[in-house]
Amino acid sequence: MALPLIPLKVLVNGQISHKISIADRGLQYGDGLFETIAIYKESPILYELHLKRLEAGCYRLSLPLPKRETLNKEITTLCQGISRGVLKIIVTRGVSDRGYQPQPQSQSTRILSIHPWPDYPTISSEYGIRLRVCNTPLGRNSYLAGIKHLNRLEQVLARNEWIDPGISEGLMLDSQNNIISGTMSNLFIAKNGDLQTPDLSYCGVAGVMRKFILNQALALGIMAKIQPLTLVDITRAEEIFICNSLIGLWPVRSLNNIQYPLGSLTQRLRNLISAQLFCR
Amino acid sequence: MALPLIPLKVLVNGQISHKISIADRGLQYGDGLFETIAIYKESPILYELHLKRLEAGCYRLSLPLPKRETLNKEITTLCQGISRGVLKIIVTRGVSDRGYQPQPQSQSTRILSIHPWPDYPTISSEYGIRLRVCNTPLGRNSYLAGIKHLNRLEQVLARNEWIDPGISEGLMLDSQNNIISGTMSNLFIAKNGDLQTPDLSYCGVAGVMRKFILNQALALGIMAKIQPLTLVDITRAEEIFICNSLIGLWPVRSLNNIQYPLGSLTQRLRNLISAQLFCR
Incomplete structure (x- = not known):
């Protein structure tokens, strides 16, 4: 499906x-x-977790955080009439002189845009996907x-x-060969009924759906560990899945030549995400 | 001096x-x-080296390179009447759908802008500067x-x-404690009449003025080695200087508590840059 290059609606600092x-x-x-947020029935899904990450990012970069009430108001306006879509929020350090040094008086720029829902193939969620290992590494920088x-x-x-459309996602390793994430998703493996997901202290994006799954695991009494993982750990996993705010959870059925079953823990979490986030 | 936030002249894909x-x-x-290029008497300085790096970058990122004749024409137009200034060239992968995957048919965006000359203090070039060591590391990624x-x-x-304006530049180390560069400059050290500059195989920007200095050293019979360097190497250096396309060469006179002399090799190269690039 060819999506339009220009988002459906955009507000830059509150102006169309x-x-x-x-x-x-x-x-x-x-x-x-930035934040990429699913919209369902005019509401941004997992909004509080998204805002919390945005807030953490602003703190880390010493960026002025947009006012919560301003964001809420603009998002409500933009989401009107959207039964399913994508909201993207970008916050930048705004306009400045040339040169890396941020100006103390800088005003941030906020860009809110609505995009069509990507219409992922149902098979990705129901049956699962093929994953590959990427060559491009992730540089390590805790900052x-x-x-x-x-x-x-x-x-x-x-x-x-x-470019093979049969491969849905690529696994990225850091420069020390730790598995970190997909290009656009986080990764979990299951073994003996427990979950493991890569430690993101040195690279990667701490995904909002990853956080939701970790919270759910805690509530359900499923052991979930954040720890360094290697390709050997993946090879020995019983189940694998990837997740992000838009796809929810996709079971991984193959990685290079290794096949994985559609496991019970994966299905349970996938159904829980559908029920809790997208079926109200 | 307060510079204007908006550049003096801008062309986006050839349009004002x-x-x-x-x-x-x-x-x-x-x-x-991007490229940041000094303009002197209506001409971009070290233009060929800048274009060569831009070309290498486009190749590495699989980005369409703007046509040389288009760039030449636009740069000539923009530089008219500029006796001293800064030309910035930005080339992006252009407008696309949401999502990391580049579109095969993507058209690059080129942004050429003219900025006022920064008017660096004469003392930085003549006497030298203070350097500090930054905490923020550079992630290693050869890609x-x-x-x-x-x-x-x-x-x-x-x-x-x-924010101390008395400190002109910060030294950046990679995540394995190799010295790589300044935040906006490359670094050389001199010892026993030879030059050394950090290996940039895993991070850092291969500066155009660094390349010019390496070329000049070769022509003058000065031994210049590209190699991994640590803080210990810096501590033992006889002379240190930093360089970039706008500042030319600035001698480093102190790093934290260590003082360095204004050495003869540093002065020779600084004078050569002035004479060859900015005094025609």
Whole structure:
């Protein structure tokens, strides 16, 4: 399906606009953050978790956080009439002089845009997907790890490694061969009824759906460990799945030549996400 | 001196404009490259070396390279009447759908802007500067090393570590404690009449002025080695200097508590840069 290149609706600092200044630091240096949020029946899903991550990112980058009430108001306006869609929030350090040094008086730029729902194939969620291992590594930097900042060239290069539409996602390793995440998703493995997901202290994005799954696991009494994982751990896993805010949860059925079953823990969590987030 | 926030002249894809689409991948993911070029007497200085690096960056990112004749024409137009200034070229992967995957048919966006000359204090070049060591590390990723891409949050965070105007630059180390560069400059040390500059195979930007100095050293019979360097090497150096396309060469006179002389090799290279590039 060819999606339109221009989002459906956009507000730049509260004004209807599709443009920003070329002097914006978001363009000049990737100096900003973003959130990609599912909209269902006019509401942003997992909104509090998204805002919490945005807040953490602003704190880490010393970026002025947009006022909660301003965001709420603009999001309510944008989501009106959207039964299913995607809300993207970008917050940058705004317009500045040339040069890396942030200006103390800088005003952040906020860009809120509504995009069509991607219409992922049902088979990805129900049957599962094929995963590959990417060559592009993730650089390790604890100063940038976990937050969803605008420096995403590593993901772009990794996603550009394959065009086979039968492969839905690529696994990214850090420069020390730890498994970190997919290009656009987080990863869980299951073994003996427990969950494990990669430690993101040095790279990767701490996904909101990952957080939701960790919270649910806690509530359900499922042991879930955040820890360093390698390709050997993946090879020995009983179940694998990936997740993000839009896809929810997709079972992984193959990684290179290894096949994985559609396991019971994976199905349980997938059904729980559907029921709790997308079936009200 | 307060510089204007908006550049003096801008061409976006050849048209006079100060704006780009919010759907441009340069903003969305930092998916692009840039060059910062000194203009002297209406000419871009070290233009061939800049274009060569831009070309290498486009190749690495699989980005369509703007046509040389188009760039030449636009740069000639923009530089008219500029006796001293800064030309910035940004090339992005252009507007696309949401999602990391580049579109095969994507058209790049080129943004050429003219900025006022920064008027650096004469003392920086003549007497030298104070350098500090930054805490923000550089992540190691050979896929992104050397090229001047738009993912510059590491430099932004490092430059935000100090506000003391008496400190002109910060030294950045990679996650394995190798010295790589300044936040906006490359670094050389001199010992026994030889030059050494950090290996940039895993991070850092391969500066155009660094390349010019390496070329000059070769022509003058000065031994210049590209190699891994640590803080210990710096401590034992006889001379240190930093360089970039705008500052030329600045001698480093202190790093934390260590003082360095204004050495003869540093002065020779500084004078050579002035004579060859900025005194025609």
